[in-house]
Amino acid sequence: MRSDFGGYSMGKALLFGAILFSLLLPFPIGAQESMERKFKTPEIVIYYTAKDESGVQERILWVTSDGGATWQKADKDRVAWSENADGKTRVLYRVPSDGRYGFLFQFKDALSNMTPPPQAGDKPRLVAVVETGPEIVPLEMALEIPTKGFSFSSRSLSLRVPYTLKKDRAVGTKTLWVTRDEGTSWEKLSGVEWLESGEARAMVISVKEDGVYGFTLEMSDGKGYLVPAPKPGDAPYFHASFITKFPVVKLEDILTDPAKGSVLTFRKRDIKLTYRPIDGRKATSRKLWITEDTGGTWRAADDAEWLTDAAGNPCVLFSLPRDGAYGVTLELTDDETFSVPAPAAGALPHLVVKVETSAPTLAVTDVIETPKVGQKYTSSSRTVRLPYKLRPGMELSGKELWVTADGGRSWGKANRLEWSTTAEGVTLVRFEAPSDGNYGLAFRFILRDGRATQIPCGLPAHCWVAVATVVASGHPILLKPKGGEEWTGGQVVVLQWMSPNGFKEKSTALSYSVDDGPWTLITKGLENMGFYRWAPPSKATAKLRLRVTMLDGSGKEISSEPSGNIAIRVPASADVASAKRHFYQATLRRAQRKYDESIVSYEKALESWDAYPEALNDIAFVHYEQGDFGKALEYFLRARDVNRGSATASAHVGFALLRLGLAGDALRELETAVAVGISDRRLQGKVSVALLEAARMLAGEGEKEGAARACRLIFDLPAPDPDARRLAEELSKAPGK
Incomplete structure (x- = not known):
């Protein structure tokens, strides 16, 4: 960077007289734009040249610090004039402080002719910006270790964090800042112990309670550079987890596999179950628990054998007494960082193990003609009588009815059943519903030849019954x-x-x-x-x-x-760290095409942080790709509420509405997206295709104005899909459209 103003000519000659004397200036008043230079020192050097300096009797340097609004003569003790051997005149001016300064010269000759002084409002011709303070740098340009984003952990409330400086960096003052909310607010951390021995440096951090903390450093060498204090919203430079208590956690927070809700089928009764804890954690105490009534009662599998397989994964070997569906969960602890307690009565199993060693299973539809798959019934009484009809030639040795009250997440065998045949030959099964609600039903039939239909755990309901003892006529x-x-x-x-x-x-x-x-x-x-x-x-x-x-x-x-x-x-605050951990697991399972497992992990992320934008958007797309457009719409709506004013969010809502057959609602959302402005060309193409589909649906419903609006929106897009635009033009010109 240049540190002086040099090479400016004083004029063609040193002439005496007020008219020509202005040619002595480095550049004539009003004739040139100002020249600006930056200085890192408080000393400003200006050079000028003249053919004959001997005629100048007096020189005055005028200074402004407000852009020319006011002018002052330079203090004589701040300015020094000198002549160089090469004929240049050197002017040295020492500024009182950092800032922006402007300069003009005034000269007087032997005949007392004097150039005019600057007036208030005159713009300076030379401008010097003086910044003698240190260079502002990010922390990663000052520190070698730890690197940005690094995480530490401690089993006590104190932690020793080593740090090293970048080459050629020194440090004078330093302050450690701490956040508990990922940078939303910051405060100085007191009580930090700074250790230094030769090149080895470390900070000893102490906190008052368990938790995840974010940290950053404010530091300076006092002259060359400065890492400023963090502002609200700045992300932490590194994190540290302090865990001194014995945390009780859920099994799904410890295991990556098998996922909660998994259904595993075995063709033998000797079971080998492999499980994978997160982060390579190893349990020092383990127990396997089994339920045969969907968690109503639990028993410990005392004969379970705990091993490590050839791949290094922990596994458990145990035996089950008979064919059927068993709920399984694990009790685990390492006595230091986590504890998964034994299941309480009523707790749902982590996974279901189905043992099918008998003859091949049949589909329910192979055994009965009615009810049809997906058939729906209503009952105004909690005593439900369900008709069914066997296919000809079916000889049964047993029959069961299984019931779910939560959409198939858990199943239980119905008790106190009554199987009967009416005088007209209609076969019925009667069961008691515990309360009003929707119940999914599944038959299990066992034939005399040993074949049987499946236990429904992990399967959809065969039919449904809605029990409502109080009915509001004409209303949902x-x-x-x-x-x-x-x-x-x-x-x-x-x-x-x-x-x-x-x-x-x-x-x-x-x-x-x-x-x-x-x-x-x-x-x-x-x-x-x-x-x-x-x-x-x-x-x-x-x-x-x-x-x-x-x-x-x-x-x-x-x-x-x-x-x-x-x-x-509502929990005290969003658990962002937990949400991100579950989000990464969900993303991995989605990439592996384990969509049901990814949905479970996304839901856990949103339990920890219900306004997590990426999780809302991604779980919506998983449901969308799986054809569950109603669920996709819910999450797209929530994502839109978090991202107010986002054209992309409105477009996604429109896509889901369109898949649900709600063309009018979809058109309104897509109109909003176009009005906000869609910069992404690929999204413009997708929106134009959706608008064409909406136009066709609306035209088919007789909504001509809506169809026309949809076509006009396609024409308004800068980069619509070419085929969509062509077909929209044809639709617009079609008779009666």
């Missing part, structure tokens, strides 16, 4: 929740509903309201009787209510009675 019915429940924000609950006849198929919408506020859409386009797994928002309230809305035959929206008030508890 919200079966669960009723009100009075207490939920935890972000944790999944199950909603159930049904409707009397007369409502349009797949017209169901679910909504919620908080503190008597407006109704917020959860999702729509659902079946008119069913289950829905939903994570309530992480907003503490005693007044969350839900309702179900459907369209009657004329297209009018009809709503159920809202549920009673439900209380929502």
Whole structure:
């Protein structure tokens, strides 16, 4: 960087006289733009040349620090004039402080002719920007170790962190800053012990309680560089976990495989179960627990043998007494960092082991003609009588009815069944429903030749029955929740509903309201009787209510009675670190095409942080790719709420609505996306294809104006899909369109 102003001519000659004397200036007043230089020292050097300097009797340097608004003569003790051997005049001016300074010269000759002084408002012709302070650098340019993003852990409330400086860096002052909320707020950490022995340096950090902390350094050598203090929103440079207590955790937080909810089938009763703890953790105490009634009671497998297989993975060998479905979970601890407790009565198993050593299984449809797969029944009594019809020639040695009340996540064998045949020859099975709700049913038949249908664990229901003892005529019915429940924000609950006849198929919408506020859409386009797994928002309230809305035959929206008030508890704060860990696991399982397992991990991430944008978007796409467009819509809506004003988020909502057959709603969302502005050319192409599909659907429904609007939006896009644009033009010109 240049440290002087040099090489400016004083004029063609030194002439006396007020008219020509202005030629003595480095550049004539008003004739040139200002010249600017930067200085790292407080001494500013200006050179100028003249053919005859002897005629100058007096020289005055004028200085401004406000861009020419005011001018002052330079203090004589701050300015020095000298002549160089090469004929240049050197002017040295020492500024009082850092800042921006402008300069003009005034000269007087032997006849007392003087160039005019600068006036208020005159712009300086020479500008010097003086910045003598240190260079501002990021911490990664000052530190060699630790590297940015590194994580430490400690089993006590103190931690020794070594650090080394980059080559040619020194350090004078240093301050350690700490955050508990990933940089939203920062505070200086007191009590840090700084150790130094030759080239070895370390900081000893002490905290008051267990947790994950983020840290960064403010440091300087006092002259050459400065790493500034962090600002709110700055990310931590490194993290440290302090764990002194004995944490009790869930098994799914410790294992990467098998995933919670897995169903494993074995053709023998000697089972080898391989499991993989995260981060290579090793348990010092282990116990296997087994249930045969979906968690109602548990027993320890005392004969279990714990081994390590050839690949180095821990595994457990155990035997099961008979064919059937068994729930399995593990009790694990390493006595230091984690403990997974024994399951309590009623706890759901981590996974299901199905043993099928008998004759090959049959499909239920191989045994019965009715009910059909997916058939739906309603009952106004909790005593449910379900007709069924065997196929000709079926000789049974046993029959069972299995029931699920949570959409198939868990199954139980129905007790107190009554199998009968009416006088008309209709075969019935009667069972008692414990409460109003939607129940999935599955038959299990055992034939005399040894063949049998499958135990339904891990399988969808064969048919459904909605039990509603109180029916609101002409209105949809919200079966669960009723009100009075207490939920935890972000944790999944199950909603159930049904409707009397007369409502349009797949017209169901679910909504919620908080503190008597407006109704917020959860999702729509659902079946008119069913289950829905939903994570309530992480907003503490005693007044969350839900309702179900459907369209009657004329297209009018009809709503159920809202549920009673439900209380929502909210964790103290979002567990961002846990959310990110589950998100990475979900991303890996999605890449491995383990979609069900990835959904479980995404849901865990959102339990820890319900506004995690990437998790909301990715779980929506997994459901979308699996064809569950109602669930995809819920998560796309939540992602849009987090990313307000995002064209991409609105487009994704529109895609899901379109797949649900809701062309009008989809068009409104896609209009919003186009209005906000879509910069990504690939997304423009996808939106144009979706708009064409919406236009065709609307045209088929007689909505000509909507179809025309959709086509116009395609024409408005800068880079639509070429085929979509061509077909939209044809649709616009078609007769009657």
